[in-house]
Each structure stands twice: as structure tokens, then as C-alpha cells.
Amino acid sequence: NPKKWIQDIIQHVNRIFIHCEVNEDIEELLSLIKDNNCQSGLVIQNTDQLKVFEKHHQLIDSVLVLSIENPGYSGQSFKMDALEIISTINNHKFRNQISLIVDGGVNNKNVSIIKSENVVSGSYVVNAENPIKNIMILQTSSQYEPI
Numbered sequence: 728n729p730k731k732w733i734q735d736i737i738q739h740v741n742r743i744f745i746h747c748e749v750n751e752d753i754e755e756l757l758s759l760i761k762d763n764n765c766q767s768g769l770v771i772q773n774t775d776q777l778k779v780f781e782k783h784h785q786l787i788d789s790v791l792v793l794s795i796e797n798p799g800y801s802g803q804s805f806k807m808d809a810l811e812i813i814s815t816i817n818n819h820k821f822r823n824q825i826s827l828i829v830d831g832g833v834n835n836k837n838v839s840i841i842k843s844e845n846v847v848s849g850s851y852v853v854n855a856e857n858p859i860k861n862i863m864i865l866q867t868s869s870q871y872e873p874i
Contacts, residue, residue: 728749728750728751729743729745729749729751729756730751730755730756730759733756733759733760733763737760737763737765740765741765741766742765742766742767742768742788742789743760743765743766743767743768744767744768744769744770744789744791745757745760745767745768745769745770746770746772746798747769747770747771747772747776747779748776753769753779753783754782754783754786757769757783757786757787758786761786766788766789767786767787767788767789768787768788768789768790768791768828769783769787769789769790769791770790770791770793770798771790771791771792771793771812771816772792772793772798773812774811774812774815777812777815777816777819780816780819780821780825781819781821784821784824784825785824787824787825788825788826789825789826789827789828790816790825790826790827790828791828791829791830791847792809792812792813792816792827792828792829792830792843793809793830793831794806794809794829794830794831794832794833795830795831795832801849801850802849802850802854803831803832804832805831805832805833805834805837806831806832809829809831810840810841813827813829813841813842813843814842817842826844826845827842827843827844827845828843828844828845828846828847829841829843829845829846829847830846830847831847833846833847833848833851833865834848834851834865835851835861835864835865835868838864838865838868839868846865848861848865851865852865
């Protein structure tokens with residue numbers, strides 16, 4: 728039930744993401760976020776959830792593709808089928824209206840094939856002997872091409 732948390736945190740953050748499968752009205756949640764001058768994001772874990780993005784694209788600033796199997800558990804492997812979701816979003820007619828973020832299983836071996844503006848990498852960074860080095864690896868592994 729994200730609505731009860733949005734009011735508590737909205738003054739302390741600049742972006743709030745809503746998972747597609749919440750049991751609340753997504754349009755109401757996204758509007759609440761936007762009405763409070765905060766950026767809104769939508770979390771997508773499979774291609775079926777792209778319908779939610781299409782329906783509410785005018786209220787969404789970012790899409791976060793969750794590229795792991797079970798949300799909330801660090802250290803999982805990157806699901807290669809997430810590349811299909813990423814590609815679909817990158818070729819979507821509303822792509823120029825949103826930023827794309829990929830979260831889950833991102834590391835030095837797969838970051839170069841992920842075509843997004845941003846990636847989130849937890850365990851690859853925090854469990855590293857040299858976290859700063861791993862951050863630099865992630866930052867410099869892209870093709871430096873516009874999305």
C-alpha cells in the first residue's frame with residue numbers, strides 16, 4: 728500500500744517508483760506524486776506490464792526495469808529476458824518522454840549490453856573489495872552512445 732508511505736517520504740526524495748502490481752489505483756498514485764512536484768517512476772518486471780506504462784505514460788518520468796526474479800533480495804543474477812523488455816521500451820513511441828533505469832544483477836559482465844540512461848547495482852558494488860573501482864567500471868563500460 729504505497730499511498731500511506733508517499734505522504735511520509737515525498738518531501739525527502741526527488742523520485743518515487745510504483746510497482747505495476749500494487750493493489751491501489753496506479754493513476755491516483757502517480758498523480759499524487761506529480762501533484763507534489765516529485766518525479767514519478769514505474770517499475771516493470773515483464774512485457775505484460777508495458778500496458779501500464781502505455782496507459783499512464785503522461786504521468787511517468789522514468790521506467791525502471793527490474794531485471795531479477797524476486798524483488799527485494801540482493802545478489803541475484805541478471806535475467807537475460809530483461810533485454811527484451813529494455814529493447815521494447817527503447818523502441819516504444821513514448822520512449823522520448825521517459826528515462827530508463829535497469830536494476831538487478833548489473834555487473835561488469837553485462838552492463839555494456841544494457842541500453843539505458845542509468846543502472847542500479849547493489850551487490851556488485853557494496854560487496855566489492857574496492858567499491859569505487861566497481862562503480863568506475865560500471866560508469867565507463869557503456870558505449871557512450873545516445874539512447
